[in-house]
Amino acid sequence: MVPGEESILTNLRRGALEYCVLASLRGGASYGRDIARQLTEDGVLAGGEGTLYPLLARLRKSGMVETRWQESTSGPPRRYYTVTPDGERALDVFVRAWEPFRTAVDTTVGKGT
Template identity: 65%
Template sequence: MVPGDERILTHLRRGAVEYCVLAMVADEPTYGLDIARRLARDGILMTGEGTLYPLLSRLRTAGFVETRWEESTEGPPRRYYAITASGRETLDAFRRTWAPFRDAVDAAVDLQTGSRP
């Protein structure tokens, strides 16, 4: 990784990861460790679990996710996260905003480098 890449990724993650989490729990309740594994899979969206649980707590406090405990055959009970109606509205707003934002950033970067499509 080029010096500065991690700093840039940190800033980008800060604005997007919570919406990625909402998308991951939108279809079915998901266990926290499963969310962490999916986010960390490529090392881009998340590098460790340490930031996920505070984020999940903030999403819960904001009313975007709700939780329930489920017994596990493989250890202690697990907390599952599910999207709420408010969380779904927030995710839908993000989806409407993301594509134009992404396209504008791509266009600005392409214009600066002279590599227009």
């Protein structure tokens, strides 16, 4: 059976999404809904918010992000996420590994066209 596009995207996201979250936090603290909006707007990086919040919890438990609660003028307090130095280092390692990996995939896939 040939996998469908959604199955392929799920497998690709599995390895890269946490680093995309860390990269999105490099610009400063953000709360979950903003992170979700940013990563789901194209429908490619994340399929929806359902996968994001468990991922944020894992990143927090592993020390890659820190959280703080902040009062909101338009509702309940919001949990803001910030990348930690450990998260920055992990993202740097990922970027160094990703660039040659991406190039190899692009080269290999491009050979068939």
